[in-house]
Amino acid sequence: MSTPYAKLPAWADYGLIPVINLAVAFIVAGFVVMLVGENPFRAAVILVEGAFGKGTGIAFTLFYATTFIFTGLSVAVAAHCSLFNIGTEGQAYIGGLGIALVCLSFDSVLPWWVIFPIAIVAAAAFGALWGLIPAYLQAKRGSHIVITTIMFNFIAASVMVYLLVGPLKPAGSQAPQTRNFLAGAELPKLNWIIELFGAKIRSAPLNICFLLALVMAFLVWLLIWRTRLGYEMRTYGHSPKAARYAGISETRIIITAMMISGALAGMMALNPVMGDQHNVAIDFVSGAGYVGIAVALMGRLHPVGIVLAAILFGMLYQGGAELAFEMPAISRDMIVIIQGLVILFAGALEHMFRPYIQALFASVSPKSVGMQAVKGTGA
Amino acid sequence: MDMFNAIVQVLDSTIRLSVPLLLACLAGLYSERAGIFDIGLEGKMLVGAFAGASAAAVFHSALIGLGTAVLISVAFALVHGFASITHRGNQIVSGVAINFIAAGSTIILGQAWFQQGGRTPALQPGERFEAITWPGADAVKDVPVIGPIYGELISGHSILVYFAFAMVPFTWWVLFRTRFGLRMRAVGENPAAVDTAGISVAWLRYRALICTGILTGVAGAYLSMVQNGGFVKDMTAGKGYIALAALIFAKWKPVNAMFACLLFGFLDAAAIRLQGSPLPIIGKVPVQFMQALPYVLTVVLLAGFIGKAIPPRAGGVPYVKER
Known part of the structure; x- marks a missing residue:
């Protein structure tokens, strides 16, 4: 079966259509704001000012963006292999467990620059392990990865609640969380970079994980488009049959992709755990894994797009907090709606406007879409 | 006798806890049998619960509440259909989107309309579905064995509970004894064949999704108007995901679905009942283990260690007419 859609010029495919989809998502979100009885334009102004108006706002925006870069990359790596990893949430949660074990063991004896690499490895390993089981079951037993990863999110939540109200909770404490880490497990802040530009910052949690996230984005780009493994993953994602014919082992490629995806998800936990809260608490991931789905779809699975989309969602998170102050009717849960709308319009309905845009291109310049392709566009 | 009463109580709460699962599970059965994966059961239940409780509180009528719940839930089902049938989008992505839109909008609108931190006003008697006492339930109350079973297990539930269990044979009948059911199953297995027979694949799938919306709406109404006196x-x-798990566990069959939901409901009821108290032989089981059990069981089943769960063949694949 051929793809039902004809080709468009690259700039329209990668620039115009995502922007239109995004715009529609935000217009619908604007209607929700109106339904609540507020002015959507004023809301947008407050939101952007809250996110970028002051140095502290920028630092918070980038702090949230760091988290979303990791989860977005995680979803994207799996998606390139046509695996829909909804389990990023659970993998990040379990990644936090790995970090907790490292930090609780070593934070009194080692400095941060020794603990950090160990924690990265632990977080990645725990996350990868949580991705490995669904991957194995998909590859070997044919169970649907979407269902298993959803189930593993719930299992992860149960495991973590059990550990955090039991073995990991310090004696005599009521709160379901580990003890606070000592200075050895606290990551250095990056706020001075923003202060270089003359902005003032009153304590913001932006930390070195932001750089790690950018490095990982570059490595993911390298992996997907410049290595043999990435080529195999994309081949499998495009056509499992072709991959099998080319001698690519299905089991190996599914398991590798999911473990990389899980590792990236696990590393997300470094940012809030070691960079901000300095403990592992119940539900510290708080939906960031699911935001990763929106980020990956919006960034069209490309690391550059993902970084941009993550900053946009960071802005929504930080600006949304400011918005909740100014307009009490709009709480941070507005983000959840926007996230859902972005997933709907940039993901499930990504082809909705394509036939119209194609018709437009075809009437303006038939060459840009190719005459033969135009014939096949009747939906 | 104490032991017996305790068992009746656990079974009674098993029934109460499995009703929303059962309704959502049957809802998923319609759409998945027609070849549309529906991760969005959770979201549709949530908007149903919110719409039901809001309308019931505003219009002071349980029936209007139920109607609104069904209407809004069907509207969300149609959005899923619009994305995944008409525009051939990814069904899982669309379902995830619906869950988020539902989770966010119920909180935002609830806060804006009622200003109670995302809750709807507590429902008064008459705005909720009351328990129905069956004839003679009071009379036999003191009879040993039969009394508690008839009085507590069978009698004394709301109309929606009986509706949910009545839907099991009804769904079986629709699925295996009607033309619509036959075609729906066919469209989930081989849509091209249905298309060749001159039947619209899209319209069949839309109708299946409307059934899904109705049932998730009732499930939501049950949560906010029977189990709880308002929306939280x-x-x-x-619960939507557990229902999905139950659907797989039941291998997409209505009667099995009932047993799977009762099993998961029982696990939940037992977890609440046993909190902290030790079991014979096994000793003390952490609550979290009991809560995770439905998910673990589903994973084990999916892995093919207890029989094999084979989904409808065309599930998740958008239908493209040959041209």
Whole structure:
């Protein structure tokens, strides 16, 4: 079966259509704001000012963006292999467990620059392990990865609640969380970079994980488009049959992709755990894994797009907090709606406007879409 | 006798806890049998619960509440259909989107309309579905064995409970004894064949999704208007996903679905009942283990260690007419 859609010029495919989809998502979100009885334009102004108006706002925006870069990359790596990893949430949660074990063991004896690499490895390993089981079951037993990863999110939540109200909770404490880490497990802040530009910052949690996230984005780009493994993953994602014919082992490629995806998800936990809260608490991931789905779809699975989309969602998170102050009717849960709308319009309905845009291109310049392709566009 | 009463109580709460699962599970059965994966059961239940409780509180009528719940839930089902049938989008992505839109909008609108931190006003008697006492339930109350079974297990539930269990044979009948059911199953297995027979694949799938919307709406109404006297944010708490698990566990069959939901409901009821108290032989089981058990069981089943769960063949694949 051929793809039902004809080709468009690259700039329209990668620039115009995502922007239109995004715009529609935000217009619908604007209607929700109106339904609540507020002015959507004023809301947008407050939101952007809250996110970028002051140095502290920028630092918070980038702090949230760091988290979303990791989860977005995680979803994207799996998606390139046509695996829909909804389990990023659970993998990040379990990644936090790995970090907790490292930090609780070593934070009194080692400095941060020794603990950090160990924690990265632990977080990645725990996350990868949580991705490995669904991957194995998909590859070997044919169970649907979407269902298993959803189930593993719930299992992860149960495991973590059990550990955090039991073995990991310090004696005599009521709160379901580990003890606070000592200075050895606290990551250095990056706020001075923003202060270089003359902005003032009153304590913001932006930390070195932001750089790690950018490095990982570059490595993911390298992996997907410049290595043999990435080529195999994309081949499998495009056509499992072709991959099998080319001698690519299905089991190996599914398991590798999911473990990389899980590792990236696990590393997300470094940012809030070691960079901000300095403990592992119940539900510290708080939906960031699911935001990763929106980020990956919006960034069209490309690391550059993902970084941009993550900053946009960071802005929504930080600006949304400011918005909740100014307009009490709009709480941070507005983000959840926007996230859902972005997933709907940039993901499930990504082809909705394509036939119209194609018709437009075809009437303006038939060459840009190719005459033969135009014939096949009747939906 | 104490032991017996305790068992009746656990079974009674098993029934209450499995009703929303059963309704959502049957809802998923319609759409998945027609070849549309529906991760969005959770979200549709949530909007149903919110719409039901809001309308019931505003119009002071349980029936209007139920109607609104069904209407809004069907509207969300149609959005899923619009994305995944008409525009051939990814069904899982669309379902995830619906869950988020539902989770966010119920909180935002609830806060804006009622200003009670995302809750809807507490429902008064008459705005909720009351328990129905069956004839003679009071008379036999003191009779040993029969009394508690008839009085507590069978009698004394709301109309929606009986509706949910009546839907099991009804769904079986629709699925295996009607033309619509036959065609729906066919469209989930081989849509091209249905298309060749001159039947619209899209319209069949839309109708299946409308059935899904109706049932998730009732499931939501049950949560907010029977189990709880009002809507609380995120009150579905993963029930949509457990229903999905039950659907797989039941291998997409209505009667099995009932037993799977009763099993998962029982696990939940037992976890609440046993909190902290030790079991014979096994000793003390952490609550979290009991809560995770439905998910673990589903994973084990999916892995093919207890029989094989084979989904409808065309599930998740958008239908493209040959041209």
